[in-house]
Amino acid sequence: MDGFSVRVEEALRKRETIVFSADCEVAYSGRAEAFLPRGDRLFIIKRDGTLLVHQPTGSNPINYMKEGCAITLDKTDDGLFLRCRHQGKREWIDARLFAVHFIHTQDLFDSERQLLGGSERDMSDMLFANPSMIEPGFVPLSREEHTRFGFIDVFGTDAQGTLTVVECKRCAAGHNAVQQLARYVSRIREAKGVGTVRGIIAAPRISAAARKHLDELGFGFVAVEPPKRLERYKRDQTSIGDF
Amino acid sequence: MDGFSVRVEEALRKRETIVFSADCEVAYSGRAEAFLPRGDRLFIIKRDGTLLVHQPTGSNPINYMKEGCAITLDKTDDGLFLRCRHQGKREWIDARLFAVHFIHTQDLFDSERQLLGGSERDMSDMLFANPSMIEPGFVPLSREEHTRFGFIDVFGTDAQGTLTVVECKRCAAGHNAVQQLARYVSRIREAKGVGTVRGIIAAPRISAAARKHLDELGFGFVAVEPPKRLERYKRDQTSIGDF
DNA sequence: GGGGAGAGATGCCGC
DNA sequence: GCGGCATTTCTCCCC
Numbered sequence: 001m002d003g004f005s006v007r008v009e010e011a012l013r014k015r016e017t018i019v020f021s022a023d024c025e026v027a028y029s030g031r032a033e034a035f036l037p038r039g040d041r042l043f044i045i046k047r048d049g050t051l052l053v054h055q056p057t058g059s060n061p062i063n064y065m066k067e068g069c070a071i072t073l074d075k076t077d078d079g080l081f082l083r084c085r086h087q088g089k090r091e092w093i094d095a096r097l098f099a100v101h102f103i104h105t106q107d108l109f110d111s112e113r114q115l116l117g118g119s120e121r122d123m124s125d126m127l128f129a130n131p132s133m134i135e136p137g138f139v140p141l142s143r144e145e146h147t148r149f150g151f152i153d154v155f156g157t158d159a160q161g162t163l164t165v166v167e168c169k170r171c172a173a174g175h176n177a178v179q180q181l182a183r184y185v186s187r188i189r190e191a192k193g194v195g196t197v198r199g200i201i202a203a204p205r206i207s208a209a210a211r212k213h214l215d216e217l218g219f220g221f222v223a224v225e226p227p228k229r230l231e232r233y234k235r236d237q238t239s240i241g242d243f
Numbered sequence: 244m245d246g247f248s249v250r251v252e253e254a255l256r257k258r259e260t261i262v263f264s265a266d267c268e269v270a271y272s273g274r275a276e277a278f279l280p281r282g283d284r285l286f287i288i289k290r291d292g293t294l295l296v297h298q299p300t301g302s303n304p305i306n307y308m309k310e311g312c313a314i315t316l317d318k319t320d321d322g323l324f325l326r327c328r329h330q331g332k333r334e335w336i337d338a339r340l341f342a343v344h345f346i347h348t349q350d351l352f353d354s355e356r357q358l359l360g361g362s363e364r365d366m367s368d369m370l371f372a373n374p375s376m377i378e379p380g381f382v383p384l385s386r387e388e389h390t391r392f393g394f395i396d397v398f399g400t401d402a403q404g405t406l407t408v409v410e411c412k413r414c415a416a417g418h419n420a421v422q423q424l425a426r427y428v429s430r431i432r433e434a435k436g437v438g439t440v441r442g443i444i445a446a447p448r449i450s451a452a453a454r455k456h457l458d459e460l461g462f463g464f465v466a467v468e469p470p471k472r473l474e475r476y477k478r479d480q481t482s483i484g485d486f
Numbered sequence: 487g488g489g490g491a492g493a494g495a496t497g498c499c500g501c
Numbered sequence: 502g503c504g505g506c507a508t509t510t511c512t513c514c515c516c
Binding site: 017019021029031032033034035036037038039040041042044046047048050052054055056057058059062063064065066067101102104106108109110111112113114115116117118119170171175176179183226228 | 278289298300301354
């Protein structure tokens, strides 16, 4: 147990990644309040002051503290505590460690960022470059624009020259998408003094309730799948093998 | 490296928790597409078929697969690959492992669930029990109710007997909160044929834009902090020490 | 299983 | 810093 303290404190000083498992109980206070009774968990401490506590199942940490928390070990008469404080956010986690099963500390070298495709951004790029996917005669004017009316994915004119707002969703559109679209359209109507501004949702699909709402407002829906532009890139990566 | 394969395969068979770090590159395809170039990462595999890939900084996994994926090791002429397939979701992750730095496998015992307080649910419970926090004369009729109008946090009558919908937010209220409230109020007006249904947002604060929208619709705002009911509970827990 | 809404949401960007 | 909005959101609950 003492060897554990020494290793943790040395690794914290060297800003190494720390992984250990322990029989423990955990308390959290901050934006909410939580208490986790005794059991075995996996702890991860990163050099940026991130703390993760994982149970043996589930993809999300049962407790966590974001980058920038101060972590200390506190050996008291009541036992050994791992204390984690986030001064800026007035949050803290205390874990009482009844027994430590294993520990590993290591310096990890990684300067890479992940390349990501198929996002809503990629989708609006695709529609901007291929406006006929929205409808024949559509002329895009701008995309991904932070206007004073809000953040509009694609903005343009239809075959009749009518101003048209396109709201993209990379997955099924719901109420939120309809309400966002309605907000943009009504603000542009007001601001431009134009009675006829069209609204279109572009998404792989739309929920029945949202579709009903959309129809009532006189807006349109276009079925569009998000692009997967990385597929070719990855096929060209011989290093990652065959897919 | 061969010892690594043996340990992983034995741990997968025994459904133990597996932790290892490796110099690797990672590809993902599913809801989106991603590629992560070579670097050191920490891998966690849980007995329920969860895979997490962590970089040395940041609180979120850079790659992950939820519960239920099939994990295999594949030794090819191109090198060693960790392959993770999620048949139901048509998602996969392939990690090419250039070098493994350490590995630990262990069976973890944990049957506990976390007790949580300070949620929106706790907030509406508090307002239901203390209706004067909304306004004098407010009489609550229901809370957290799934009605055919939607999910209404607190529903009741004001001092004049007017039907009133209260929408709770545990943090700052924004546009969504105003739109939710407007939707509930208009549906109840329609359904009951009542012209006068009031709407109130109860939250710690409200954004300026949302407040403007709220005022235009004739709705009200009440500043309320979410309760922290676990504080006393945890103070009573002598086992977790002194706060 | 789909839809709707909350979450200790998180993260990003723009003002 | 706040605000708005996407997210491989995740999670729960109800229909």
